[in-house]
Amino acid sequence: MDVALIQHQYDLINLALHQIQDNRRRRRRRRREVWVRPWIGSRRQFGLYDQLLVELRNEDQRSFKNFMRMPPEMFNELLARAGPRITKQHTWYREPMEPGLKLALTLRHLASGSKYSTMKYGWRVPHNTQPLVVREVCQAIIDEYMTEVMSCPTTxxxxxxxxxxxxxxxxxxxxxxxxxxxxxxxxxxxxxxxxxxxxxxxxxxxxxxxxxxxxxxxxxxxxxxxxxxxxxxxxxxxxxxxxxxxxxxxxxxxxxxxxxxxxxxxxxxxxxxxxxxxxxxxxxxxx
Known part of the structure; x- marks a missing residue:
């Protein structure tokens, strides 16, 4: 076989490998179009926790109980006890979710059985974040109340x-x-x-x-x-x-x-x- 032909094929293979590596580097360096979608960023202005729940708490506590399956007083007590366990530290990177929002979202999910994909628009919390929040809040409630509310007698x-x-x-x-x-x-x-x-x-x-x-x-x-x-x-x-x-x-x-x-x-x-x-x-x- 001609040595020149072999060398040419070898050069083509090397060129293809270099192109593949360059494409991978470009994909790694490619910036996201948006870091946080605008409708998620406006959570405080239009989200259920900062708008609807505040309105129900102030004007119609009966509807608040129907929505959260508990009166405001019980919600406040639950937040005061479990809240420190689900509070994240503020950093320069991004602002953490409020513990009250985490608790309200979890209670509503448990009460209604709604899917994360349908809850994300009202609560303005991404669907892939919600299961992490629900697990975190449920574990915090268990850790806080377990020995107090579920104690099996031994005497x-x-x-x-x-x-x-x-x-x-x-x-x-x-x-x-x-x-x-x-x-x-x-x-x-x-x-x-x-x-x-x-x-x-x-x-x-x-x-x-x-x-x-x-x-x-x-x-x-x-x-x-x-x-x-x-x-x-x-x-x-x-x-x-x-x-x-x-x-x-x-x-x-x-x-x-x-x-x-x-x-x-x-x-x-x-x-x-x-x-x-x-x-x-x-x-x-x-x-």
């Missing part, structure tokens, strides 16, 4: 207090909590097959929760796959194990009102659960 006195409320409010004696599962829609992980596909026809995680007579959470377990039944999740849970080995601190069995035979304390659930000493489902129609 007979604590369970007695819950049982007394069930008897007074619902006429259910010896009841230490109501147990049920809730399917939460999710995107199934790769290669998980039908593991997350539930009987309702969508993919989900399952929240198993125990509440007291006033619907307040006592205990919760999140992470059950949608294909699992409530009974399966309960059988694999920590609270079922503790209830059966006695480490929950349940009171000793004693008689029901106007009776003399000792009866254990228990949880109540729907007919998805099997009858056990620690849990009582409703009687079937055939009973």
């Amino acid at each position: 007979p006195e604590g369970w007695h207090a819950i049982s007394d409320k069930f008897l007074q409010k619902w006429n259910f004696p010896h009841t230490c909590g109501a147990l049920d599962g809730k399917h939460i829609s999710c995107k199934f992980p790769p290669k998980s097959g039908s593991q997350y596909f539930n009987y309702k026809g969508f993919d989900s995680d399952v929240l198993m929760a125990l509440v007291d007579a006033e619907y307040k959470f006592i205990w919760a377990d999140l992470g059950g796959t949608g294909s699992a039944s409530d009974a399966q999740i309960y059988n694999d849970s920590e609270i079922k194990e503790c209830a059966e080995d006695g480490t929950t601190g349940f009171p000793a069995p004693d008689p029901l009102p106007n009776d003399y035979q000792n009866v254990p304390y228990f949880f109540i659930g729907d007919d998805a659960f099997a009858l056990r000493d620690s849990i009582t489902p409703p009687l079937s129609r055939s009973s």
Whole structure:
């Protein structure tokens, strides 16, 4: 083969490689058309947080409660406690989002279930920023309130207090909590097959929760796959194990009102659960 031809082909290849590298450098150096879109930059003038919520707070607090699912006083208390956890430091680079805006956006998303892509115009917050904000705020609320609002009793006195409320409010004696599962829609992980596909026809995680007579959470377990039944999740849970080995601190069995035979304390659930000493489902129609 002619040496000159080989050299020519070699030069063409080098030239093509240099052109590719130059194009990559130009793409890296190319400036954005805009750093912040104008309609996002006018958030303070036209955004829901700085305009609508201020108006509702001052003129129609009932509508504020309907929009935020809580009165202004509760919103203020939540902001005062969780706000420091979601406050970012001011820098010369850009102004951080206000903690009140983060909290209001998160509460509205949780209350309405609206998609980030539809919320971005009203709140004037980019759709790819919103999931970061929602996660940050939810974690801040958990960290601030977890030990205060969701404390599972460990002594007979604590369970007695819950049982007394069930008897007074619902006429259910010896009841230490109501147990049920809730399917939460999710995107199934790769290669998980039908593991997350539930009987309702969508993919989900399952929240198993125990509440007291006033619907307040006592205990919760999140992470059950949608294909699992409530009974399966309960059988694999920590609270079922503790209830059966006695480490929950349940009171000793004693008689029901106007009776003399000792009866254990228990949880109540729907007919998805099997009858056990620690849990009582409703009687079937055939009973």
